[in-house]
Amino acid sequence: MKKYIIYCRKSTSDPKHQLYSIAAQEKLCIEYAERNGLNFVKIIKEEHSAKESGKRQKFLKIIEDLKAGKYDAVITHKVDRLLRSIGDYARIDELRSCGSEFVFVDGSYPNTPDGNMMLGINVVFAKRYVENLSLEVKKGYREAMA
Numbered sequence: 001m002k003k004y005i006i007y008c009r010k011s012t013s014d015p016k017h018q019l020y021s022i023a024a025q026e027k028l029c030i031e032y033a034e035r036n037g038l039n040f041v042k043i044i045k046e047e048h049s050a051k052e053s054g055k056r057q058k059f060l061k062i063i064e065d066l067k068a069g070k071y072d073a074v075i076t077h078k079v080d081r082l083l084r085s086i087g088d089y090a091r092i093d094e095l096r097s098c099g100s101e102f103v104f105v106d107g108s109y110p111n112t113p114d115g116n117m118m119l120g121i122n123v124v125f126a127k128r129y130v131e132n133l134s135l136e137v138k139k140g141y142r143e144a145m146a
Contacts, residue, residue, distance in 0.1 A: 002073055003070075003073070004038045004072065005042045005073075005074055006029040006042070006043040006074075006075045007059070007076045007082060008021075008044070008076070009022070009056075009081050010046075010047050011047075011050070012047060012049070024077075025076075032075060032105045038075065038103070040075060044062060045058075049130075050081075051084055053087025066100045067098075073103060075103045075105070077105050078107060079106075080122075083123045084123070084126045085123075089119075089120065
């Protein structure tokens with residue numbers, strides 16, 4: 001039987017922001033796993049931006065554990081909770097090509113040429129979103145200081 005882990009992430013450890021994000025993701029992932037008969041053995045929660053590749057310690061540990069065969073698959077709410085950088089996507093793509101499975105509650109990306117393409121496109125959209133958000137925040141700061 002495959003061993004799944006659930007991964008939930010919010011972008012900040014600030015307790016005033018995204019108050020219910022992780023709890024909502026966890027609930028949706030658990031419901032998805034139960035509805036689909038997926039055996040999840042662990043829930044991993046991380047409070048860290050995914051903008052830069054290789055910075056999330058829990059995410060990197062998941063990658064190591066998948067490579068070591070401790071787990072077979074990851075369940076997460078949607079693409080941008082797992083990935084927002086091309087570097088991290090390359091890690092996931094490598095694991096998918098070796099048989100690790102990534103299940104997204106909010107979308108299906110089978111390990112086929114079309115599924116891989118759609119996953120890659122959604123990672124690019126997630127990357128663009130976070131980069132544009134950064135520009136908009138900086139613009140707001142500049143305006144507030146003027």
